[in-house]
Amino acid sequence: MQTVTTLRPGVAADTDPSDVGRLVQEDRVHAQVYTDPAIFAMEMERIFERAWIFMAHESQLPRAGDFVTTRIGRQPIIVVRDSKGRINVLYNRCPHRGALLCREPEGNVHHFACPYHGWSFRTTGEITGVPFRSGYPEEFLKNEDLSMARVARVENYRGFIFASIAEHGPTLIEFMGPLKDGLDNLLDRSPTGEIEVSAGVHQYAYKGNWKMQMENGLDEYHPPFSHASTVKPDGQQVQRSYGAKGGFKVLAGSDPNQADARSHYDHGEVHGARYGQAYLTIPDATRRSELEDPAYRAMLIERHGEQKALALIANSNMSNAVFYPSVIMRVTGNMHIRVVRPVSVGLTEVLVWPIRIKGVADNINDGIIRYANVHVSVSSFVQTDDLEVFERVYEGLQAGKPEWVMLARGMGMDWEGPYPDEKVGLATWETGMRAQFRYWKELMTENKP
Structure with a gap:
């Protein structure tokens, strides 16, 4: 496997931090944060060189x-x-x-x-x-x-x-915040308490800003539209996880434009906390159906005892765990680690490693990896749609008007969560993205130590 792209010298990061702060408001961000090479150079220094x-x-x-x-x-x-x-x-x-x-x-x-x-x-x-x-x-x-x-x-x-x-x-534990719970649940679902990253890697690049991929990991508003070719007339998507009897539902009704229409994803939630950490919960059990395998459940019961094992399964509801600014981990279903590597303001490299659960039968791991391939490979039914949209967004942002990108979905309707600065909203709301940009603005405008 070779590196997809070659690094080039960056633009000097001489933009005034106080001026950058005006580009992020609570319900919107300026298009410049995705397109300005000087801002990108600042991000490399002020975000990537400070975060975990x-x-x-x-x-x-x-x-x-x-x-x-x-x-x-x-x-x-x-x-x-x-x-x-x-x-x-x-x-x-x-x-x-x-x-x-x-x-x-x-x-x-x-x-x-x-x-x-x-x-x-x-x-x-x-x-x-x-x-x-x-x-x-x-x-x-x-x-x-x-x-x-x-x-x-x-x-x-x-x-x-x-x-x-x-x-x-902050320590790593402080930085992870609520995402620690997702990693603990993932590891505790292994009969040995361990996972393996040993099934190779998918690697791709797209012509767009790195933040687009990080935001997309929290975006449950887009699937019925960006991935329309994968959605059946009954509102269910094609099967995307091992052991599922079919796809999971993405539309609750036939017409999403009806006044009372609601996305099926809004059975789940999106959480955004301090340091930009955010995650999605899943609206039903179809993305964790491997846990219904009798042999797998028996191993978990043997390790944890029946009461704890069943509670562990019931609490396996975190989907994408987005560790800002560098990685998205899918901790249920088609489990994988997706690393986002900025190359330039308009070029991003992504590497995806499927996860194997140590101690379970090969057929379960093979099934999990097979459906990770369906989801995240460059030839998948799903990932190709996202990459096309990322490039369209970057190209569209070259237009001078309008100046702002909207992040107002669920604004003022989300509620407090248990972790520091945590806000919770319905899964299609932009609550997690607003958390990312609060941290972005904090790092980009504060005085360096």
Whole structure:
């Protein structure tokens, strides 16, 4: 698998933060936040370099020397397991002349070697070789830190590895907020308490802004329209999850334009909390039908006891968990990890890893992955529609008028949730997107520490 796109130098981030603040109002945002290269450059510095960014799942690094390469905003990163089993998150740059040390997306190494002048480094990042070292003054070799630089903060929550360039800020648990519940539920539904990310990756790019994908992970207003080709006359969509008897309902009536029409999705909810974290709940059980498998249920009962196992199943109602600004995790149904990587203001790369539940029968995992493919692959019935819409939105925003993008659905009607700053609304409301932009505005306008 090769990287889809090549990075280009960014525009200098010299936009006045106080001026950027006017571009976000409670019920709307200015089109400029999706189209301005200077704002994009500010986002890379003020958002991606302050937030917790998803790096990898530890199952992708099972052996010493296993690594994956990724990015924090535009900064190249290596995540690698060293010989003592520790996971290190390092800047993917030779400290000598700045060359990228590793271009491969994943692999296994004994050490990293720079292709320019041959400097080499252990999987801890420690320098281990400087060719023709006699050409350097001894004081230089003694006093300079010539090892690979480490990312400031790294935390591992039950196998999910996040990193932050910021020296200070909220802990990962604080940052996740209500999304921790979704990860706990996902992992507790495994007979071993673990999942695996071992089924390959889907990778695609679209000509549009990165925020479009993050917002779409919370948008239950669009499916009957963007995905109209997948909706049957009875209002049900094609089957999208393992074990389901059919598709899940997306239209409650025949005509969504009737005055009293209501989306079937509004049986579910959308939540938006502090730090832009947000999630959807599912309106029915069709996206978690693998839990009806008798053998699977028996394993959960054996692990947790019947009362706790049945409660766990009943509470498996979080769908998309959107960890702003870098990843969307589907924690029920066609479970997957979707990483969003900004490349430029109008180009975004997305990587999707299906999730396998450790300890369950192969046919269940195969079914979950098969329906993840139906949903998120570049040839799926669903994902292709979304990519077309993202590109249409970006192209449409080039028009000078109107200036604003509306986020008013459910405005003033949502209610308080249990977590700090949490608002809750019906699933088709734009409650979660408003939470994202509140955090966006906070980071983009506050003074840097």
